[in-house]
Amino acid sequence: xxxxxxxxxxxxxxxxxxxxxxxxxxxxxxxxxxxxxxxxxxxxxxxxxxxxxxxxxxxxxxxxxxxxxxxxxxxxxxxxxxxxxxxxxxxxxxxxxxxxxxxxxxxxxxxxxxxxxxxxxxxxxxxxxxxxxxxxxxxxxxxxxxxxxxxxxxxxxxxxxxxxxxxxxxxxxxxxxxxxxxxxxxxxxxxxxxxxxxxxxxxxxxxxxxxxxxxxxxxxxxxxxxxxxxxxxxxxxxxxxxxxxxxxxxxxxxxxxxxxxxxxxxxxxxxxxxxxxxxxxxxxxxxxxxxxxxxxxxxxxxxxxxxxxxxxxxxxxxxxxxxxxxxxxxxxxxxxxxxxxxxxxxxxxxxxxxxxxxxxxxxxxxxxxxxxxxxxxxxxxxxxxxxxxxxxxxxxxxxxxxxxxxxxxxxxxxxxxxxxxxx
Amino acid sequence: xxxxxxxxxxxxxxxxxxxxxxxxxxxxxxxxxxxxxxxxxxxxxxxxxxxxxxxxxxxxxxxxxxxxxxxxxxxxxxxxxxxxxxxxxxxxxxxxxxxxxxxxxxxxxxxxxxxxxxxxxxxxxxxxxxxxxxxxxxxxxxxxxxxxxxxxxxxxxxxxxxxxxxxxxxxxxxxxxxxxxxxxxxxxxxxxxxxxxxxxxxxxxxxxxxxxxxxxxxxxxxxxxxxxxxxxxxxxxxxxxxxxxxxxxxxxxxxxxxxxxxxxxxxxxxxxxxxxxxxxxxxxxxxxxx
Numbered sequence: 001x002x003x004x005x006x007x008x009x010x011x012x013x014x015x016x017x018x019x020x021x022x023x024x025x026x027x028x029x030x031x032x033x034x035x036x037x038x039x040x041x042x043x044x045x046x047x048x049x050x051x052x053x054x055x056x057x058x059x060x061x062x063x064x065x066x067x068x069x070x071x072x073x074x075x076x077x078x079x080x081x082x083x084x085x086x087x088x089x090x091x092x093x094x095x096x097x098x099x100x101x102x103x104x105x106x107x108x109x110x111x112x113x114x115x116x117x118x119x120x121x122x123x124x125x126x127x128x129x130x131x132x133x134x135x136x137x138x139x140x141x142x143x144x145x146x147x148x149x150x151x152x153x154x155x156x157x158x159x160x161x162x163x164x165x166x167x168x169x170x171x172x173x174x175x176x177x178x179x180x181x182x183x184x185x186x187x188x189x190x191x192x193x194x195x196x197x198x199x200x201x202x203x204x205x206x207x208x209x210x211x212x213x214x215x216x217x218x219x220x221x222x223x224x225x226x227x228x229x230x231x232x233x234x235x236x237x238x239x240x241x242x243x244x245x246x247x248x249x250x251x252x253x254x255x256x257x258x259x260x261x262x263x264x265x266x267x268x269x270x271x272x273x274x275x276x277x278x279x280x281x282x283x284x285x286x287x288x289x290x291x292x293x294x295x296x297x298x299x300x301x302x303x304x305x306x307x308x309x310x311x312x313x314x315x316x317x318x319x320x321x322x323x324x325x326x327x328x329x330x331x332x333x334x335x336x337x338x339x340x341x342x343x344x345x346x347x348x349x350x351x352x353x354x355x356x357x358x359x360x361x362x363x364x365x366x367x368x369x370x371x372x373x374x375x376x377x378x379x380x381x382x383x384x385x386x387x388x389x390x391x392x393x394x395x396x397x398x399x400x401x402x403x404x405x406x407x408x409x410x411x412x413x414x415x416x417x418x419x420x421x422x423x
Numbered sequence: 424x425x426x427x428x429x430x431x432x433x434x435x436x437x438x439x440x441x442x443x444x445x446x447x448x449x450x451x452x453x454x455x456x457x458x459x460x461x462x463x464x465x466x467x468x469x470x471x472x473x474x475x476x477x478x479x480x481x482x483x484x485x486x487x488x489x490x491x492x493x494x495x496x497x498x499x500x501x502x503x504x505x506x507x508x509x510x511x512x513x514x515x516x517x518x519x520x521x522x523x524x525x526x527x528x529x530x531x532x533x534x535x536x537x538x539x540x541x542x543x544x545x546x547x548x549x550x551x552x553x554x555x556x557x558x559x560x561x562x563x564x565x566x567x568x569x570x571x572x573x574x575x576x577x578x579x580x581x582x583x584x585x586x587x588x589x590x591x592x593x594x595x596x597x598x599x600x601x602x603x604x605x606x607x608x609x610x611x612x613x614x615x616x617x618x619x620x621x622x623x624x625x626x627x628x629x630x631x632x633x634x635x636x637x638x639x640x641x642x643x644x645x646x647x648x649x650x651x652x653x654x655x656x657x658x659x660x661x662x663x664x665x666x667x668x669x670x671x672x673x674x675x676x677x678x679x680x681x682x683x684x685x686x687x688x689x690x691x692x693x694x695x696x697x698x699x700x701x702x703x704x705x706x707x708x709x710x711x712x713x
Contacts, residue, residue: 045463046677048470155469221569227657229673268574268656280554282571360575407466416672419486422661422669 001265046096049130049154068161068329077138077330082317085141085192086111087350101337107330115140117198118147129156134324139331141191141317144181145230145402146410148188148318157187160320165189165331167339171226176316180245180401188318189335190345193354193400195388195399196231196313199288205299208285210310219264223279224286227269227421229414230402234260234313235287237403241310244403252416259420269421285398290388291353298359305388307398313344314354316398354389361390461681471677483682487666491687493664495626495694497576498645501583504635505611505640508584508629509591513632514625516592517599519525527598531589539586541654545593546582550654574656590639598632599625641693 031248087095098109115121121142125135142148151157169177176190200208205218214223226232234244236255247255266289267283275292277283279301293305319335320326338344342359345364361384368380384387391399405413437710458678461479465471472676484491516527550556550572560566602625610620648664655661672678 045473046465046471048468050468123672150467202426211710221571263658266656266657266658267571270656271652277552280553320531407468410674411466411676415486418669418674421657422666423489423657423660 021069021142023068030398033133033169047347049126054207064159064161066160068163068332071108071332073107073329074327075106075330075335076108076110076327077327077334078112078136079331079334080112080137080140081111081191082115082141084352085113085317087346088396097343098336100346101334104274105333107333109334112137115142118143118145122147122150129154129323131191132324134326135322137180137322138324138325138327139321139335141319142188143315143317144179144188145315147403148320151320151322152187158323158325158328159186160189160335161329161332164379165336166248167336169342169356171344171359172184173356173358175314175354179316179327181404184282188320189339190356191317191319192351192356192358193314193379195290195307195391196226196235196287196315197290197307198285199293199303200283200285201278201283202302204281204284209309210302210304211235211310214262214265214285215310217265219284221267221283222282222319223262223265223267224270224274224283225259225421226274226287227261227266227271229314231313232421233413233417234400234402238308238311238313238400239244243311243400244313245352245401247403248408249412249416252413254418256416259417263420263423280354289316291351294352294386294388307395311398311400315402316356348389352383352389354391358390364418457681457684460677461685463626463678465678467675469583476678479678479682482499483679484686487663487683489682490663490666491690492659493644493660493689494664494687497580497583497662497685498641501580501587501644502637502641504580504584505588505591506636509588510633510694513592513595513599517596517602518604525669528593531592535589540649540653542586543582543649546578546585547653548667550578550581555712573654576660578654579651579660579662581653583647586641586647586650587609587644590643591636594635594639595632598635602628602636608649634699637698642695645691646687 044366072146084094087097088094095111096113102108121140125137125140128135135405142151160257162185165185168185170192175193177183181189182188198211198214204222207218208214208281212382226235233252236259237244237247237251240251240254242251242255263404265278270286274283274286274288275296278286278288279296290305293303321331321335325331338347339357341357341359341363344355345360347409348357348360349357364380365382368377368384371377371380387395402412459473460471460474462473462476464475464476464479465675511639511662512531515529516524520527526698548554552558552571552573557566557572558569561568562572563644572581606621606624606628611617645662646664647662648668651660651665667683667687669679670676
């Protein structure tokens, strides 16, 4: 992917209510996870939560068929999602695409923006699921990675009804079909995806094309990196030319060495808050999420986003159904419904991350053609041309998934990378 | 008659029973449980089993001793600065506050009506490179354009001092408040000037308050995990509280988290006992316990 197009001439009303997706700071008091400990007070060990038949999905196939056969439509479901991840109409609680869904199917949606971070949300639902209780959510959006892997391994997700995924199998992009973290889309369908690359301010630095450009001493004190155990390590693995998905512990040590070279230049290892400092010039360059830079530029900033030539991590937020959900059939119908190009375009028009439905590009081009004013025309042309919403094939070749880790590997992985961003 | 006397002797024990139960249920039991967790091995999927695996402590210390030592150093600096700032405040309120004492105390506690995280966050805005502090210094050309305060130890320690200052002021205030003003008059009658009246009468009488203030400030400061995260940034400013938090909640590595907690607790307890031996009086211990 090249650089992104010039800032779009956006009217302020289009930006209404738009903030970056991951705006929340790490919540300080995530007491949820402790619940698992408390429940073990009685014994002298903490029971594991691994699924008994873990990994034996084919064997569970008949059970899955049975489960879905017995489900009935209830005309409602509860949807847990991230903030600013749904199209908005006249008021912040008005969501045109959800209204359209209700009109077409008769199913009403109780939409809740309750997920700010995967780890804290996992902390909230894990004790309930471990106690075999309904979480009160029928559909939720979880990023691929450690916590989605855990939910799958702990058998906390309902296997999807493959017979009700017609739109998904017709319209979904290759990126989200049978991804490495959920082969065969047994448990998940993508909501949106994004790229973790480099955002920079061309006022202060020359063109950046490679992760190694971050080693430039000129950046000292003005470079931002992420403080997390997925984006940061996987980016470093890309930087040393290794595909994170197939990386070995030996590669991890080499990636850590690369990070140690970068570390003296780093101003801060950021959790959520890098964008403000990138916008005001404190940071010249930073690891960044693609949609954030797009949004900053639409506010009038002139930042650049690059997918470094060595490659970069790509992540996907996924719709999945928690076990013991009360209305799984209704949420299953919705999860497939959003894969039709029309509702997918309504979402992509608002969210500005990578849409799982490439056909939306045609809709944007059509909108540009039929627009009655030049502003709208330019806007839709910009959307359709943006490589941040529609990456092309050559871009995908350089985008890599996070490494899927076993429990033992996770321990080793954390021990290698955590001391770097928490030094 | 005898039975009644026996019952009367038991009465005080009945009275302290709720207190003891409280301590046992909410302190001793969880503590023992965490101690047991710290020597378990396993993972979240397969469960954690008691294996008396003591080397978790060794590994935890080897990996994170820098952060533990840094937390202690930050704690000492922050406590010392807190004392220097808090003593005059407490003194002024106690002796010069007059009938508005309650108002001043209320003002001191007013920031506490806002969430801890929000208060720290607002310091981030203040110390920002374009904020009121650094921005002003830059405008007057006092510092170069590369100068910044955020993400340095100064920012983290500054935040700690700000957030924990009332814990220092209040015990000192209570001690000074107890001092009978007649003692001051008496010392001046006995030809003490103001300085020696303070040094030889008031300050010694306030020592129990200072002792309690140091404990109440140093312990939470050394184990704080918010300031380093918001005002620091992972580059040589991380404190051990942050490590423990992420071991518990992000890595789900309960044994490492528990053993780090116990290492920190042990270090703090040893430090406090030494401190109490050196400086503490019976009075001071009583005050600290009060």
